[in-house]
Amino acid sequence: MNPVIDFNSKLACKSCSLLSLCLSTGLNAAQISQLERIVKRTRLLHRNDILFRQDETFHSLFIVKTGSIKTFLPGPETDSEQIIGFYLPGEFLGFDAIQEQSYSCHAQVLETTAVCELPFDQLTELSHEIPDLQQQLFRLLSKEIVDESRMLALLNRKHAEERLAAFLAGLSCRFQRRGFSATDFYLSMSRGEISNYLGLAVETISRLLGRFQDEGLIRVERRHIQILHLDRLHAMAGNDTRTQKRKQASEG
Amino acid sequence: MNPVIDFNSKLACKSCSLLSLCLSTGLNAAQISQLERIVKRTRLLHRNDILFRQDETFHSLFIVKTGSIKTFLPGPETDSEQIIGFYLPGEFLGFDAIQEQSYSCHAQVLETTAVCELPFDQLTELSHEIPDLQQQLFRLLSKEIVDESRMLALLNRKHAEERLAAFLAGLSCRFQRRGFSATDFYLSMSRGEISNYLGLAVETISRLLGRFQDEGLIRVERRHIQILHLDRLHAMAGNDTRTQKRKQASEG
DNA sequence: ATCACACATTGACTTAGGTCAAACGGGGGC
DNA sequence: GCCCCCGTTTGACCTAAGTCAATGTGTGAT
Known part of the structure; x- marks a missing residue:
C-alpha cells in the first residue's frame, strides 16, 4: 500500500520531484541547489507520531514527501479536537506558525x-537573494488562505452529501496532481477523522459512503476508494x- | 457615527496610526518613509461600492483606514453568496489574490x-531591501491563516449561541485594539450578513440577540451594541x- | 489461531436550527 | 409629512443530521 522508499541516504532534492513541484516553479538549477543546501535531513515518522505541537517554538516549515499528516486544534476533551487539514505528498505545513513564532496547532x-x-530563517534569508523564492513563498501562504476560505464556504453552505462529495473530489485532485490515480486510492484517515x-x-x-456506493458513484471497501463517476x-x-477548470489550472 | 476625516490632502502615513500599527512594527523612521512613498492615494468609498471583484487582476493590497468592508464568494443566486470576512480599521485585504494574481472573492x-x-510588486521589491518588512508581511499572511482555521473550528464545533457570542467578542477585541470602545459599538453589517x-x-x-438581551448580557438596539458582561x-x-490571553497578546 | 479492541455500520429516536409566513418599524425619497 | 421598502422580529412547523444503542468486522498482539 505504501511505496518502498530508500531511507538510508539523504534524498537529494533534485531527485525529489516534490520540491520542484512545490517551490521551485521559476527557479533555475543553481537556485534549486542553494535551496537544497538548507533542507535538513529527511525525517521518517510513523503512525501517531507528532511532527510538532501547538505552542512549540517555530523553526521550520515541513513538506510531506510521502505519507500523510493531519493538523488539529486540541479541545478540552480528547474527542473535542478539531481537525484543520490533511496534508498529502508535496504539501507544506507550518505556515500558521510564522505569526506568533509558535505552531497554532498539533x-x-x-x-x-x-x-x-x-x-x-534560512529560507527567508535565501529569499532575499532569490526574489522568485520570496514570491513563491507568498504564493504558498496565499493558497492556504484561499483553500481555507473555500472550506469555510463548504461548511457554511453545503449539506452533508455535498461536503463528503467535495472532500472525495478534493482528494482525487490532489492525488492526481502528484501522479497518483485520481479514481483509485486509499484513505489514510479514519471515518472519525x-x-x-x-x-x-x-x-x-x-x-x-454506503449511499454513494449504492448509487454506483463509488466503490468503497474500508479505506480503499474507487471513484466510478468523477x-x-x-x-x-x-x-x-468553470470552478473546476479554474481550480485545476491553479493547482497544476 | 463616522469620524470626520480630511480627505482633501493625501494623508501622510506617519499621521495614520494604522500603518504603524499594522505593518511597521520594528521598522525605523527611514524605512517607514520609504514605505509611505509607495502608498497610493487614499481612496474614499461609499456603502455598496466594490473595492475589488473576484477574478480581477491583482495589483494591490488594501488597508482599511476607517469604515468597514466585507469579502464574499459569489454564489449562483444573489443570496447564495458566502461572506468570508469583515475588515475593520487597520486590517489588510487582498492576501488571497497573491496566489493566482487575481482576487479570489469580491x-x-x-x-x-x-x-x-x-x-x-513595489511592496515585495521594497521588502528585499528591508528584511523586517518581508517578515512582517509573512506574519500578516500567517495571521490570516490562523484566524481562518479558528473560524473553521467555530463553524464545525460550536452551536449558534457560541458562534454569535464569539462573533461579538471578536468584534469587541478588534475595536478595542484600534482604540474604540470594547463594549459599545455599532455593527456595520446587517443581521443577514x-x-x-x-x-x-x-x-x-x-x-x-433578543435572548442575549433578555439575559442581561448585552443591550441591543438596531445596530447599536452595548456589551454589559464581556x-x-x-x-x-x-x-x-488562557486562549483569551494568548489571543490578546498576539493581536496587540 | 485466538482474542480483544478499535473502527465501522445500521437502526430508532431526538433536537437544534432552518423554513415559511405574517406583522412590524425606521429611514430615505418624494 | 407621508409612504414605501427593506431589514427585522416573532410564531408555528419541519427536517437534516446528531445522538444513543446495539451489532458487525478486520488487525495486531500474544
Whole structure:
C-alpha cells in the first residue's frame, strides 16, 4: 500500500520531484541547489507520531514527501479536537506558525511518513537573494488562505452529501496532481477523522459512503476508494465546470 | 457615527496610526518613509461600492483606514453568496489574490470607508531591501491563516449561541485594539450578513440577540451594541482565559 | 489461531436550527 | 409629512443530521 522508499541516504532534492513541484516553479538549477543546501535531513515518522505541537517554538516549515499528516486544534476533551487539514505528498505545513513564532496547532502523522524540514530563517534569508523564492513563498501562504476560505464556504453552505462529495473530489485532485490515480486510492484517515474535519457525525459519513456506493458513484471497501463517476462526484460537490477548470489550472 | 476625516490632502502615513500599527512594527523612521512613498492615494468609498471583484487582476493590497468592508464568494443566486470576512480599521485585504494574481472573492464596502492601496510588486521589491518588512508581511499572511482555521473550528464545533457570542467578542477585541470602545459599538453589517457569515439563519440571529438581551448580557438596539458582561460573553464563546490571553497578546 | 479492541455500520429516536409566513418599524425619497 | 421598502422580529412547523444503542468486522498482539 505504501511505496518502498530508500531511507538510508539523504534524498537529494533534485531527485525529489516534490520540491520542484512545490517551490521551485521559476527557479533555475543553481537556485534549486542553494535551496537544497538548507533542507535538513529527511525525517521518517510513523503512525501517531507528532511532527510538532501547538505552542512549540517555530523553526521550520515541513513538506510531506510521502505519507500523510493531519493538523488539529486540541479541545478540552480528547474527542473535542478539531481537525484543520490533511496534508498529502508535496504539501507544506507550518505556515500558521510564522505569526506568533509558535505552531497554532498539533501535527500528527497518519501513516508512515517522510518529511523535509526547511528552517524558516534560512529560507527567508535565501529569499532575499532569490526574489522568485520570496514570491513563491507568498504564493504558498496565499493558497492556504484561499483553500481555507473555500472550506469555510463548504461548511457554511453545503449539506452533508455535498461536503463528503467535495472532500472525495478534493482528494482525487490532489492525488492526481502528484501522479497518483485520481479514481483509485486509499484513505489514510479514519471515518472519525473525516467526520471531524467535515463537521459531521461518524454515522453520517458511514451512511453517506454506503449511499454513494449504492448509487454506483463509488466503490468503497474500508479505506480503499474507487471513484466510478468523477464527473458526477464533482457535480454533487457543487463544483460547476468553470470552478473546476479554474481550480485545476491553479493547482497544476 | 463616522469620524470626520480630511480627505482633501493625501494623508501622510506617519499621521495614520494604522500603518504603524499594522505593518511597521520594528521598522525605523527611514524605512517607514520609504514605505509611505509607495502608498497610493487614499481612496474614499461609499456603502455598496466594490473595492475589488473576484477574478480581477491583482495589483494591490488594501488597508482599511476607517469604515468597514466585507469579502464574499459569489454564489449562483444573489443570496447564495458566502461572506468570508469583515475588515475593520487597520486590517489588510487582498492576501488571497497573491496566489493566482487575481482576487479570489469580491470586496464590498459596508459604510463610508477610506482605504490605503499598497501596490504589491513595489511592496515585495521594497521588502528585499528591508528584511523586517518581508517578515512582517509573512506574519500578516500567517495571521490570516490562523484566524481562518479558528473560524473553521467555530463553524464545525460550536452551536449558534457560541458562534454569535464569539462573533461579538471578536468584534469587541478588534475595536478595542484600534482604540474604540470594547463594549459599545455599532455593527456595520446587517443581521443577514452576520447570519451568512456564521452559517445560521437570519431568524436565529434575531432570536439570539433578543435572548442575549433578555439575559442581561448585552443591550441591543438596531445596530447599536452595548456589551454589559464581556467576561460572560467570552465564556459563552468558549474562550477559556488562557486562549483569551494568548489571543490578546498576539493581536496587540 | 485466538482474542480483544478499535473502527465501522445500521437502526430508532431526538433536537437544534432552518423554513415559511405574517406583522412590524425606521429611514430615505418624494 | 407621508409612504414605501427593506431589514427585522416573532410564531408555528419541519427536517437534516446528531445522538444513543446495539451489532458487525478486520488487525495486531500474544
